[in-house]
Amino acid sequence: MALQWLSMVGAIWLQSINGTNSNFPAYSSELKRMLSITQPQLNNLAAASDAGKLLGWLSGTAAAHLPLWIVLLIGATLGLIGYGIQYLFLINQISSLSYWHVFLLTVLAGNSICWINTVCYIVSIKNFSLDRQIATGLSTSYIGFSAKIYADIVDAVAPNSPSERAKLFLLLNSVVPLGVCILAAPLARDVHVGKSRKLAGGYICMFAITVITGIYAVITSLGQKILRFLHPSTNVIGVVVFLILPLAVPLSEKIRETLQQKCLIRVHDEGASATSMENGANVEDGENLSKFCEESVEEIGVKLMLRRVEFWLYFFAYLFGATVGLVYLNNLGQIAESRGCSGTLALVSLSSAFSFFGRLIPSFHDYFFAKSKYMISRPAAMACMIMPMCGAMFLLVNKQDIWLYISTAIIGICTGAITTISVSTTTQLFGTKNFGVNHNILVSNIPIGSFLFGDVAALLYNRAKLSGEDNCIGQKCYQTTFIIWGLLCFLGAFLGFILHYRTKKVVIT
Template structure:
């Protein structure tokens, strides 16, 4: 295969990964329909928290996907992962719409674990394709594509808002969570694959492509934020779906331009810059931030806010920028021969989260929106940085397995911190399973703020211990 054709497939595979990541955050839209699900299944707050944990618990078995990538074709891994999600969310949808007998709570719990595991399969393929197909630009490739997973909750929220009434929100999310990943996996599986002769491709035009991709990604993020805040004149859910859909198609311009160059129609697309080779992989979420987002529906409800969907979209949009930020910083400083300390960045990012939880002690809606935005940005950024640090310390060997072993910390933290929040919520409630007022989560916010403060100290300790290693890179 000619090198130019391989370059077209190289960029096309990255566009496919962007699409996969855009629909793969099915666990992040749980807060948008959790209240409806709680009432539909007559669950307590503790049981609802356990369902949020169940979605994260699927990551305990993520190493299966790591092994599958080593032995199976990538297209088959995608189909397996999306089929698992179809079963996990699909049976819940059939139950809540009375197409099958009502499922017991523990059946729903197990199906949620299964659905949570499906995310690992698509994630692993996405990371492996980005790293293998862009060995000299893996920082940019994984950083940009993974930022789109932060946009996933907003995409689902807008589609549900456009297609379903407010009384059928839970049904809408469960239906989309089950069928949309499978549809996108089928569409992208032919070109989301390894490029066999990738090592023979010259890197002369990679910078130009990534500069264009960065611009497209930033524009997408800005549009996402302003549409989430309702700042657009025609900011309806349908218009948001159309706008985001168009922006998701725009990255196709890069492989199109590569094809035009291959045909000899474009001779001057060239941006020669010397770049440092960087390693970059991704985590899922920081634990406390993830638990906050999982409980966002109940937090908003307890404060008398009816705009849970807007808050989920807001956290998703700012999480998008948070995931992208480390990649932009690394790209900028690498050209100036500076090395950014990732443990130091983690410390800088965890500190504002502590302040955000203290700000939530204020009962105004403004404090809720500001804190949600800050926590969204910080958790998204820490997501990208944490596994990147692990990859630097332990290398690329067995990456797919190592990554999925690392994310085991997420369900553990989700269960412990979420269980505490549920206990406080129940104790402060009025006996009918519902709690109203700032006191519902007051002690929880104080605990989470303390944990983030402790995390800041630990990140500083990690920075001190790895400083010599970072300076020798």
């Protein structure tokens, strides 16, 4: 079991650096200035990172035929090229890049995220097959920690110049994932463990570490002005400590296994009896699996999946839910600038921290309420998480900065939760055999929504700005956009509930 937890630690490290696309608001204004582009063109760059998901199925196909460490290195290399060349452009080492060059590089960088995500999902599903929702939620929650990690490093290293900070973000985006992929590749692998439920102590410990990490992220994000006495490098040290802490779980498990092995050697007869008791316990575990794990799930291929009404309900519920939230977060830099809010980086860090908790909520719920009357289906859970986003979008119509922070936190937590819920929804509706391809086809709605919803927002932004001005300033810039996004979220929740009623005999509640 120590190897199981070690594989989760590897997935945690990979996810913690894999949110490079969430850093786009931190350097978007600099790209806009360097390329001399319009707001719609800038929005298309934001969507280009998501457009890489259109080819995400390639990572799923590769993972089915190649060792996971090779899949990781391919993803990291794509990111190194995509972000690295943009970095060289910002520091004037490359002067011949056009807008379309940057667009294609951003697509490439966005696709790199799919490769790393696919490995993390496969590790969680295979190594924790009886608790895949819990394991996936624990590991993927750390992608919400990603923007926080990059922001803290930039705060500690870069001067106050926005230009220098933008350059450093792109540099980190290009080299950090490669370094961590090399470090985590030996850990993030299929360890071929048996199906046992004797992981309760590890889950409790991992939950505690993850919750404390999330609290740290929220406090340091909200308290940047309050905690001025702390040097920025202190936050970086804190981040490193909290990323090392999960190693305590496999380490303690290894110590327990070693001590148990010694006891079995000393008392051979009692060891044989204990082995028999353990086998009996495993049988009992198998008989008492939670309902959502004991149900046999039909394995469905891509062609059959695309012919099912349930897939399209799922696709559009996600499109009008999590994807709308991601579009909002991609435009956070421009939204803050239009409202005259100077805390763009704080907002990015805040959304990241609350996304961290959002991704953890489904795992927490499944672990503690799996057999209770409070357990609801995945589609219903998705719909319930979309509904608060409706209110958050309408709150943004208010021009006070406090509502910008509150709404960003709500959208971050709900978007993160839906992202985690979708992983187990895909496996329960369509099985695990073709998960790598099936799920990447589902999330292809993200680039579609990014272009569609983002372009509408950009057009409304341009219409609201005064003649002759480069940027739109004022509440009017995004007011109509927020109303449209809120209505789309309402539609997404409605479709989620329809999917729940159509699949409640399939998706265990």
